[in-house]
Each structure stands twice: as C-alpha cells, then as structure tokens.
Amino acid sequence: MAVLPEIVRSPSLSATAKRLVQEAIWSGGLPPGAHLVESQLAEQFQISRGPLREALRSLAAEGLVEIQPGRGAFVVDPTPDEMQDMIVLRAMLGGMAARYITASADEKLFNSLAKTLLVMRSAAEARDERAFFDQHWTFYELMYRSANRFLFRAWQSLHGLIDIYVRRLGRPHLPLADILWHYERFLDLFRAGDPDEAEAVVRSQSLLVGFQVLDRPIPAMLRAYVTRTIEPDGTVVPFIFDSPVTTSKPKTRQRSSA
Amino acid sequence: MAVLPEIVRSPSLSATAKRLVQEAIWSGGLPPGAHLVESQLAEQFQISRGPLREALRSLAAEGLVEIQPGRGAFVVDPTPDEMQDMIVLRAMLGGMAARYITASADEKLFNSLAKTLLVMRSAAEARDERAFFDQHWTFYELMYRSANRFLFRAWQSLHGLIDIYVRRLGRPHLPLADILWHYERFLDLFRAGDPDEAEAVVRSQSLLVGFQVLDRPIPAMLRAYVTRTIEPDGTVVPFIFDSPVTTSKPKTRQRSSA
DNA sequence: CACTGGTCATCTGTTGACAATCTTGGGAAC
DNA sequence: GTTCCCAAGATTGTCAACAGATGACCAGTG
Numbered sequence: 001m002a003v004l005p006e007i008v009r010s011p012s013l014s015a016t017a018k019r020l021v022q023e024a025i026w027s028g029g030l031p032p033g034a035h036l037v038e039s040q041l042a043e044q045f046q047i048s049r050g051p052l053r054e055a056l057r058s059l060a061a062e063g064l065v066e067i068q069p070g071r072g073a074f075v076v077d078p079t080p081d082e083m084q085d086m087i088v089l090r091a092m093l094g095g096m097a098a099r100y101i102t103a104s105a106d107e108k109l110f111n112s113l114a115k116t117l118l119v120m121r122s123a124a125e126a127r128d129e130r131a132f133f134d135q136h137w138t139f140y141e142l143m144y145r146s147a148n149r150f151l152f153r154a155w156q157s158l159h160g161l162i163d164i165y166v167r168r169l170g171r172p173h174l175p176l177a178d179i180l181w182h183y184e185r186f187l188d189l190f191r192a193g194d195p196d197e198a199e200a201v202v203r204s205q206s207l208l209v210g211f212q213v214l215d216r217p218i219p220a221m222l223r224a225y226v227t228r229t230i231e232p233d234g235t236v237v238p239f240i241f242d243s244p245v246t247t248s249k250p251k252t253r254q255r256s257s258a
Numbered sequence: 259m260a261v262l263p264e265i266v267r268s269p270s271l272s273a274t275a276k277r278l279v280q281e282a283i284w285s286g287g288l289p290p291g292a293h294l295v296e297s298q299l300a301e302q303f304q305i306s307r308g309p310l311r312e313a314l315r316s317l318a319a320e321g322l323v324e325i326q327p328g329r330g331a332f333v334v335d336p337t338p339d340e341m342q343d344m345i346v347l348r349a350m351l352g353g354m355a356a357r358y359i360t361a362s363a364d365e366k367l368f369n370s371l372a373k374t375l376l377v378m379r380s381a382a383e384a385r386d387e388r389a390f391f392d393q394h395w396t397f398y399e400l401m402y403r404s405a406n407r408f409l410f411r412a413w414q415s416l417h418g419l420i421d422i423y424v425r426r427l428g429r430p431h432l433p434l435a436d437i438l439w440h441y442e443r444f445l446d447l448f449r450a451g452d453p454d455e456a457e458a459v460v461r462s463q464s465l466l467v468g469f470q471v472l473d474r475p476i477p478a479m480l481r482a483y484v485t486r487t488i489e490p491d492g493t494v495v496p497f498i499f500d501s502p503v504t505t506s507k508p509k510t511r512q513r514s515s516a
Numbered sequence: 517c518a519c520t521g522g523t524c525a526t527c528t529g530t531t532g533a534c535a536a537t538c539t540t541g542g543g544a545a546c
Numbered sequence: 547g548t549t550c551c552c553a554a555g556a557t558t559g560t561c562a563a564c565a566g567a568t569g570a571c572c573a574g575t576g
Contacts (some may be wrong), residue, residue: 012530037558049558053558057312069270070538071539085406086408089406089409089412157411224453272560297528307561
C-alpha cells in the first residue's frame with residue numbers, strides 16, 4: 001500500500017508542454033480542427049518552440065493531433081466512420097484485456113480495481129466528472145497494464161480520441177452511475193474466472209454502448225462480436241439481434257451494493 | 259496497378275532522419291539496446307540535432323526506440339515475454355482485419371492483394387529477402403488500411419518490432435515460400451466470404467506461427483483463440499490441442515498454383 | 517580493500533535567430 | 547464581376563550555441 005517514494009524528477013519542458021496541450025484539447029479549449037500555431041503556444045506556455053515542437057510530434061504519434069508538412073499541427077477531427085473504427089477496435093482490445101485479467105486471477109489486482117471503483121463512486125455521487133474520469137483512466141490503466149503491455153499502448157491512443165468525441169456530442173451530464181455500474185459488473189466477471197465469458201461480455205457491452213453513442217446500428221459483419229448483454233439486475237444473458245437491430249436506450253440502472 | 263501520383267514533397271529532414279534511423283535499426287546496424295547519441299547520428303546524416311531529436315521522438319512513439327529522460331534514446335530490446343504480448347496482439351489485429359476484408363468483398367482489393375503476392379513469389383524465387391519483405395509490408399498495409407484505419411496504426415507499431423526480433427534469432431534463410439503459401443491461403447479465405455472463418459483462421463495461424471518462433475507452448479488461456487489450422491494441402495481443419503501441446507515443426511509446403 | 521567524495525568529459529535539454537515555405541489580400545488584366 | 551498574379555506577412559523548418567544533468571574516473575579515507 002505504501003506508495004513508492006518515486007523520484008521527483010523535474011519533468012522536461014517538452015513533457016509538460018505535451019501535458020498542457022493535451023489537457024487543452026481535452027477540456028475543449030483547443031477544439032477539433034484547430035490550428036496549433038507553434039509560436040503562439042510557445043509564448044503562452046513561456047517556453048521556446050523546440051520543446052513545443054517535440055510535444056506536438058509526440059501528440060501526433062498518439063493520434064491526438066495531425067501534422068501536415070509545411071502547414072502545421074491541427075487538432076484531429078475524426079469523422080463518424082473513423083469513430084466507429086476506433087470504437088470497434090477499442091472494444092476488441094477491452095475484451096482481450098478482460099481475458100488476460102480473468103485468467104491471471106490476481107487477487108491483488110482485483111482489490112486495486114475495486115478500490116478504484118469505490119473512489120469513482122464517491123466522485124459520481126459528488127458529480128465530480130473530472131475526478132470520476134481520472135479514476136476511470138486509472139481503472140483502465142491498471143487493467144490493461146497488467147494484461148498485456150502493448151494492449152495498453154494501443155488502447156491509450158484510442159481512448160483519448162474517443163473521449164473527446166463523446167464530449168463533443170454535448171451531453172450535459174454523462175450517466176456516471178451507469179458507467180460505474182458496468183465496471184462493477186466487469187469486475188465481478190473477472191473474479192468469476194471464466195476468461196471466455198469475460199471477454200465476450202466486455203467486448204459485447206463495449207460495442208453495444210459504443211454504437212449507441214454513435215447512434216448507428218451494429219453492422220451485420222460485427223454481430224459475431226456481440227454475444228452477451230447485461231440485464232438491469234446484473235445477470236448476463238445471450239444477446240439476440242432483432243431485425244432490424246434495435247438500439248434500445250438503456251434506463252439508468254439501480255446500483256448494486258459495493 | 260497505377261501507383262498514385264503522390265505529390266512529390268521534398269521530405270523534411272526529420273522525416274528522412276527517421277527513415278534512416280529506422281532502416282539502420284532494421285538492418286541491424288543499430289542493434290537492440292544501442293545508445294543512440296544525438297550528436298553522432300546528426301553528424302552521420304549531415305543534419306543538426308533538432309530534426310534528429312524529432313525523429314527519435316517519433317520512433318519512440320512507434321515503440322522502436324525508448325527514451326530515458328536525461329539519458330538519451332536506446333534501441334528497444336524486448337524480452338521474450340514482451341515479444342509474446344506483441345505476437346498475441348498482432349494475431350488478434352490480423353484476425354480482425356481478415357474479418358473486415360472478407361465482409362467487404364471488395365474484388366478490387368482482392369486483385370491488388372493477389373498482385374502483391376505475385377511480386378512476392380518472384381522475390382522469393384530470386385531469394386531477394388529485401389524485396390520480399392517490402393511487398394510483405396505492402397500486402398499488410400493494403401489489408402489493414404482498407405479494413406480499419408486504426409487497426410493499421412496499431413499493427414504498424416508492433417510489426418516493426420517483431421520483425422527485428424525474428425531476424426535477431428539469426429535464421430540464415432527465412433522460409434519465404436512457406437510464408438507466401440500462407441498468405442495465398444489467407445487470400446483464398448477472404449474471397450470465400452465467411453468473415454467468422456477468415457478471422458478464426460488468420461488469428462489461429464498467426465498464433466501458431468508466432469509461438470513456434472518463440473519456441474513456447476501456447477498458454478491455456480489463449481487456446482480459445484486457436485481454433486483452426488491449415489493442412490499442407492490447403493484445407494482448413496479444426497485445431498485440436500494435445501496435452502502437452504505439440505509444437506510440430508512445419509515442413510516446407512508444396513505450393514498451390516497462383 | 518571497499519567506500520566516499522569530487523572532478524571532468526560527454527551528452528541531453530533548451531534557446532533564439534535565420535532560412536524556406538505557405539497563406540492571404542490587393543490590384544491589374546480580361 | 548471574375549480571374550490571375552504577386553508581394554507581404556505569417557508560420558514552419560533548420561541551425562548553432564549555451565545551460566544543465568549524467569556517469570565515469572580517480573584520489574583520498576576508514
């Protein structure tokens with residue numbers, strides 16, 4: 001439990017610049033499509049252009065900004081089709097992570113995840129979106145890192161982008177309690193110890209929620225990926241496609257006890 | 259077949275530097291673990307350190323080099339466990355791409371892939387490994403790009419690393435004909451039009467070959483991912499795990515007609 | 517002999533200035 | 547009124563030099 005006395009290394013300017021730009025994009029201060037002018041940002045952050053350029057290059061590699069040679073850096077502005085591609089890929093990665101974690105049966109990891117969920121619950125009750133999503137990130141980082149180091153890297157570059165898009169949809173209040181409820185069900189699954197089932201549920205649920213946000217039906221091609229769904233009472237049941245596919249809006253679910 | 263008349267834009271120095279370093283790592287001139295000293299490389303390429311730093315940052319984002327703050331850039335030197343993680347992830351991505359492509363039923367894409375395979379065959383017969391792997395890359399790029407834009411990005415960062423590792427194993431002659439044969443079977447599958455089957459076969463085969471290179475048995479947790487195998491006559495059959503798992507060495511296979 | 521502490525060469529982090537390129541707006545020609 | 551061209555401004559690409567951090571070496575000490 002004791003936090004390692006991590007060496008306080010003064011972060012390089014390029015690292016802090018990267019973080020600042022990232023947060024500005026995240027918060028909406030730099031909207032999708034915005035032209036990131038090096039000299040402006042450098043002056044704003046009180047650094048020179050060198051470190052800032054590195055920060056932009058780094059963000060470009062993560063997919064958050066796009067660099068057009070000779071023209072500069074722009075905040076990415078994904079199309080709905082691109083969003084769909086990201087959402088599908090993220091769901092696959094999530095399912096894979098669930099498989100790894102369930103198979104590992106690492107009680108310490110499960111407890112860490114449970115603790116993160118508790119903090120998320122407090123944040124959700126306080127309507128503190130910022131704290132909620134910080135922990136949300138921690139939850140995923142714990143999950144992916146202990147699963148497969150490269151899974152985490154792939155997930156990370158998708159997740160930031162998807163979040164921006166979801167926020168741009170302008171929902172005044174994201175259903176924090178609903179999101180949390182799903183994570184609690186996921187953790188139950190990890191503990192249950194069936195990797196096949198855990199993968200199927202996490203992947204299915206991620207796709208169902210993702211396509212609901214997109215407000216599109218799930219393509220027939222992907223139906224093999226959606227095989228389970230979670231009932232409001234927390235039980236997992238096979239998912240049956242109607243024709244046409246119904247994307248029924250989920251109602252806010254009652255919370256299970258911690 | 260006509261190559262797109264891509265705008266010939268004089269590439270920036272950082273872009274060329276990136277390519278040069280990448281090729282040096284690929285060719286083994288910069289071995290895993292090597293310390294990439296900025297001033298040395300800059301002098302070698304006749305550029306200044308600015309663009310070179312950007313190139314190294316970019317390569318770090320792709321996972322080919324690792325930057326230790328204050329100490330510099332080093333060519334990554336993955337452990338066997340990390341290689342396993344990469345191989346599993348790549349297999350999943352490959353399977354997913356196979357699903358997309360099969361479902362798209364895009365005859366033009368299939369023809370492009372077939373053409374690439376023909377070029378690969380000439381290269382294999384000429385024992386021209388370089389040309390073979392260039393086309394090999396083209397094959398995958400065609401496949402992933404038309405499947406899911408983000409799949410390609412995720413795949414790309416894994417593939418370069420895995421290739422380095424495979425080459426480091428020091429096989430004097432990679433079984434080009436064997437590799438090619440598998441790709442030909444994959445293309446047959448894409449054309450056959452069953453996305454579930456295509457995904458299962460590509461994923462299974464990638465894992466079987468990957469773990470054979472690693473010289474490790476396939477973890478029980480992943481067995482659900484390996485459900486098919488390709489017989490020497492090209493037919494696809496269910497894959498049955500023995501206990502213990504046998505990693506039978508494949509013999510060079512007879513080639514089917516183009 | 518192991519260990520501490522200081523010195524120094526080397527390398528990374530950062531800066532400001534210069535060069536090349538792109539965009540923009542106005543004016544001339546039709 | 548529209549189109550084309552060009553020049554000025556803005557912005558990115560590149561460079562060389564400076565500042566700060568790191569690690570190796572070596573002398574001195576218990």
